[in-house]
Amino acid sequence: ASLSADDDGLRLAIRSDLAPKKAEASPSFFAALPAFTPTLTGDVGPATLAYLGLGDPGEGVGSLLDQARSSSPGLVAAFGRASRRLGKQAGIDIGEDLLPLLGSEAALTLQPVAAGGEPEVPGVTPDAGTPYVSLIARDVDPESARQALARLQGPVAKALAEPKHGGAPAFETIQIAGLQAQSLAVSPAVNLSYATWDDMLVITTDSLAIQQARSSDGGLDESEKFEDVTDGFPDSVSLIAYLDLTGLLNLGEQAGLATDPVYATYAPDLRTLTAAGLAVVADGDSLATDLRLGVGPAQAAETD
Numbered sequence: 001a002s003l004s005a006d007d008d009g010l011r012l013a014i015r016s017d018l019a020p021k022k023a024e025a026s027p028s029f030f031a032a033l034p035a036f037t038p039t040l041t042g043d044v045g046p047a048t049l050a051y052l053g054l055g056d057p058g059e060g061v062g063s064l065l066d067q068a069r070s071s072s073p074g075l076v077a078a079f080g081r082a083s084r085r086l087g088k089q090a091g092i093d094i095g096e097d098l099l100p101l102l103g104s105e106a107a108l109t110l111q112p113v114a115a116g117g118e119p120e121v122p123g124v125t126p127d128a129g130t131p132y133v134s135l136i137a138r139d140v141d142p143e144s145a146r147q148a149l150a151r152l153q154g155p156v157a158k159a160l161a162e163p164k165h166g167g168a169p170a171f172e173t174i175q176i177a178g179l180q181a182q183s184l185a186v187s188p189a190v191n192l193s194y195a196t197w198d199d200m201l202v203i204t205t206d207s208l209a210i211q212q213a214r215s216s217d218g219g220l221d222e223s224e225k226f227e228d229v230t231d232g233f234p235d236s237v238s239l240i241a242y243l244d245l246t247g248l249l250n251l252g253e254q255a256g257l258a259t260d261p262v263y264a265t266y267a268p269d270l271r272t273l274t275a276a277g278l279a280v281v282a283d284g285d286s287l288a289t290d291l292r293l294g295v296g297p298a299q300a301a302e303t304d
Contacts, residue, residue, distance in 0.1 A: 033280075044111060046222060049244045053107045105139065107136045109136065113131065135203045136209070149196075191205065192204075226242055229242065230292070276294070277292045
């Protein structure tokens with residue numbers, strides 16, 4: 001393991017040689033994740049707060065479940081119950097019908113809602129609104145995805161219905177960036193939406209994610225923060241993760257974290273953290289982990 005510091009921040013590198021017999025008898029979490037080349041970073045916005053990328057999720061989840069049969073049998077049993085319940089309600093098998101929909105690569109993201117039209121006030125962070133969560137997948141069969149998700153609409157709408165409002169809401173067809181999408185209004189801040197086109201699938205809590213994936217504007221891969229903390233990462237990884245620490249701290253402070261006296265003590269140091277990037281490569285009998293932490297200049301508190 002090595003830890004180094006430079007003008008951009010901190011770098012932690014860990015290289016592990018695994019004991020072959022032990023690795024075979026008790027494989028690591030990352031050993032279940034197939035290697036892949038990340039490409040979906042161009043399909044999310046440059047201001048993305050969090051990004052987690054995996055390759056061939058169907059195979060990866062299947063391998064993780066196999067590992068969990070001995071280490072976490074309760075988790076496997078819960079997964080089995082959920083799969084059987086979904087089979088009764090919608091005639092869908094999670095392993096055979098849903099996981100293959102995630103194609104060769106999938107990303108789970110957290111993105112902010114832009115505060116458009118509001119003037120920028122020096123020293124004041126604009127309200128980011130409720131961020132939205134998205135699942136993006138590449139190399140999917142769009143027709144199979146549409147059929148499976150259409151069968152899920154009823155059970156999902158029923159599960160999200162509020163008892164006091166009587167009947168369950170229904171998915172509606174909407175137009176987003178030149179294509180038809182399905183959307184369910186869950187709350188004023190959450191519109192569960194999904195759309196498929198070409199070989200892409202997007203499931204999100206805000207239709208902005210679909211619009212961004214269809215846009216030709218710059219994505220996360222062109223963000224300076226992302227480039228700084230992922231520069232030099234391997235082309236092929238088992239897992240890649242990114243956090244916009246500045247954006248997440250701003251979001252936490254708007255949600256009430258700024259009033260916590262313990263947080264206030266460390267806030268000046270925490271605000272110097274800009275972003276974090278993580279790459280893990282599992283290759284047979286070895287495991288390579290790289291963590292990069294971006295650090296900016298100290299920020300003095302502004303008072304009136």
